Amino acid sequence: MSFGKASKGKINARRFRVLGELPEGFRETFRENLESSSFKEISGFSTDKSSGWVIAGQIMDTSFEDHNSWYLQPYIVAAIRTDQKKFPSVLFKATVKKKADEWKKEHAALRCPHVIKKQLKENLQEEWAQRCLPRVTVTEMVWDTENGFVLLFTKSDREIDLFRRMFFRTFGLKITASHPLDALSDKAADKLSNVKETNLAVF
Amino acid sequence: MEKVTEERNNNMPSVVAKDFYLWLLWQSASSNGRFDVTADKKQKEREFVELWPERRVVLKAANGSSSVVLTGNDAPYSQSLKSALVEGKYISEVELRITQDSRSYVFTLSGPEIHVTNISLPQEVAEGNDEQNLESEGAVRDRMWLYNHLTDVINVIFYKFALERTSGVWEVSLSMIREWVLEPVENVGESE
Numbered sequence: 001m002s003f004g005k006a007s008k009g010k011i012n013a014r015r016f017r018v019l020g021e022l023p024e025g026f027r028e029t030f031r032e033n034l035e036s037s038s039f040k041e042i043s044g045f046s047t048d049k050s051s052g053w054v055i056a057g058q059i060m061d062t063s064f065e066d067h068n069s070w071y072l073q074p075y076i077v078a079a080i081r082t083d084q085k086k087f088p089s090v091l092f093k094a095t096v097k098k099k100a101d102e103w104k105k106e107h108a109a110l111r112c113p114h115v116i117k118k119q120l121k122e123n124l125q126e127e128w129a130q131r132c133l134p135r136v137t138v139t140e141m142v143w144d145t146e147n148g149f150v151l152l153f154t155k156s157d158r159e160i161d162l163f164r165r166m167f168f169r170t171f172g173l174k175i176t177a178s179h180p181l182d183a184l185s186d187k188a189a190d191k192l193s194n195v196k197e198t199n200l201a202v203f
Numbered sequence: 204m205e206k207v208t209e210e211r212n213n214n215m216p217s218v219v220a221k222d223f224y225l226w227l228l229w230q231s232a233s234s235n236g237r238f239d240v241t242a243d244k245k246q247k248e249r250e251f252v253e254l255w256p257e258r259r260v261v262l263k264a265a266n267g268s269s270s271v272v273l274t275g276n277d278a279p280y281s282q283s284l285k286s287a288l289v290e291g292k293y294i295s296e297v298e299l300r301i302t303q304d305s306r307s308y309v310f311t312l313s314g315p316e317i318h319v320t321n322i323s324l325p326q327e328v329a330e331g332n333d334e335q336n337l338e339s340e341g342a343v344r345d346r347m348w349l350y351n352h353l354t355d356v357i358n359v360i361f362y363k364f365a366l367e368r369t370s371g372v373w374e375v376s377l378s379m380i381r382e383w384v385l386e387p388v389e390n391v392g393e394s395e
Contacts (some may be wrong), residue, residue, distance in 0.1 A: 007342040011322040011350060029278065072340050075347060144347060151350065179212040180317050180361035189211055191369040196227075197218045198377065 003077045004057030005153040006142045014160060016150045016175040017182065018143070026145075027071060031064050033170045034158075038062040038080045042134055051082040051162060053170065056140045056203050074146035080159075080166055083134035092128070139163060150175055217315035223364050224294035224312060228256055228279060229380045240303075240359045252303040252356055256280075259311070262287045263294035270295065282388040289384060301356060308353050319357060324349045 002008070022051030023029055039062050055061040055069050056079045064070055068079050099120045100112040112120075140153040141163070152163055167175055181189055236253040256279030261273055262271045271287055278284065279297070279339065296310075296313040298321075306325040313320060326347055 003339050003343050007346065011324065011346070012320050014318065016353065036353050059234075072343055075343060077343060082327040095216045142343065142347060144351070147351065149351075151347075156317075177212060177316065180358050181212050181215060181365075183362045184365055186211065188365060188369065189215070192219055192365050193211075193215055195216065195218060195368060196224075197216075 002057040003050075003072075004079060004138075006056060006075075006077050006140060006151075011151070011153075012151045012155065013151045014155065015178040016152060017150045017178045018150055019174045019176060020172075022145060027067065030076065030171060031067065031071075033072070034064040034078065037166065037170045038064065039083075042083050042085060049084040051080055051166065053166070054079050054081045054138070059136065059138055074144060076143040076145060077141070079138050079140040080137075080163060082137045082162065085129055085131060085134045087125075087128055087130045087134045092124070096124060099124065113149075126159065149178060212316075215315070219365075219368070220315045220317050221293040221295075221369060223317065223361065224297050225288070225380060226265070226364050226368075226376070227254065227297070227299070227312075227360070228284075229262075229383050231255055232280075232383060233379070234309065237364075240356050242355070242359050250303075252301050254360070255300050255302075257298035257300050257309055259296070260284055260294060261297040261313075262297045263293040265291045265293065280388060281319070285384050285386075285388060301353065303356070306349070308349070310353065312357075317361070321355065322350065324353075346363055 005011075034053050037053055039054050040050055040184065042050045044050055053064070055064070056077045058069075059079070059096075061080050062070070064078075070076060084187070096117070100117050103112050103116060103120065104110070137159065139156075139159045139162075142151045144150070150167070152160065154163075164175060167173065183191065183194070231254050236255045238252050238254050239249055240252050241248075241250045256273055258276060258278055258280050260273045262273070262284070263269070271283075271292065273279075273281060273283055273287075275281075296311060298309065298311045301308045301310075308322065308324060310322040313319050314317070367376060
């Protein structure tokens with residue numbers, strides 16, 4: 001079993017500090033929470049987006065029953081999988097227009113009413129959703145519960161935003177971007193935040 | 204460590220990262236790559252690492268409008284780099300190598316948030332094997348240990364920079380940095 005990016009390759013990740021304390025007996029609580037927020041497949045007819053937890057390196061595995069597959073004391077290793085079905089918008093709009101034109105011809109009408117157009121659009125969405133495979137995004141994380149840091153294997157702001165929300169919803173803890181400044185006292189950081197621009201023009 | 208807030212880090216002016224990257228290149232050149240990373244002042248035995256710039260430096264115009272990417276072995280030592288600095292450009296991204304006790308890390312520092320990315324960990328670490336669970340587990344632990352170690356080293360170096368940047372020593376350092384920048388590069392091929 002591989003643990004995805006946590007176990008191999010270059011590390012391209014953002015580091016976050018976890019704010020707050022771990023609850024007592026967190027291993028079992030987190031297992032339940034990961035299970036309840038695990039990834040659910042999008043139904044054939046839907047065009048919705050679906051996000052949830054999966055085992056890192058095993059995007060089809062949504063069971064957190066076996067602790068060994070996600071808790072390598074003191075590390076929690078897991079991934080967020082997001083599926084989204086997207087249609088080519090230009091083609092979709094053109095097809096809706098064609099269907100509306102056909103409706104007008106069939107009913108000898110000058111225009112296609114809004115309510116009918118809406119229905120045609122929904123029917124087409126349903127039809128295409130069954131034929132369309134989702135775009136899958138996987139964002140892996142390693143949570144060092146001993147030192148209170150999370151390593152998130154992405155640079156995408158969109159994925160980071162989703163992760164923040166999912167992390168809070170699942171574990172009840174907030175995260176904040178980690179920075180070398182963390183090693184400084186508030187007083188030293190204050191002093192540093194007031195430094196003036198270095199005048200390179202003197203060169 | 205005192206309480207760290209997101210606001211505190213977000214409010215840090217971008218000049219801090221710009222100066223940090225410049226300081227790193229100058230320090231590396233002037234100290235023959237040797238950096239003291241002893242975290243505890245009371246520690247008797249000093250800890251050192253070697254820090255050298257690698258093959259990639261990105262510079263931006265003062266208004267951030269355009270960027271210059273220098274690549275190749277000589278990029279951090281090139282006249283192009285110094286000329287760009289003289290023109291008023293600043294370093295926004297730099298690839299570095301840190302070596303300690305035969306362990307070598309290559310990584311990139313980037314942006315005003317000083318992100319540490321694109322990290323190649325020391326070769327000695329085994330990579331995870333899809334078939335062998337224990338091996339993968341060991342790989343995660345080893346890699347996280349090394350990652351944390353690298354972060355600690357970078358934090359100590361940044362801490363030393365921060366102390367220097369906010370003290371009277373900075374004016375002295377700055378005049379030495381200026382001298383270094385104005386010093387012409389000799390016998391080094393230009394970067395790509």
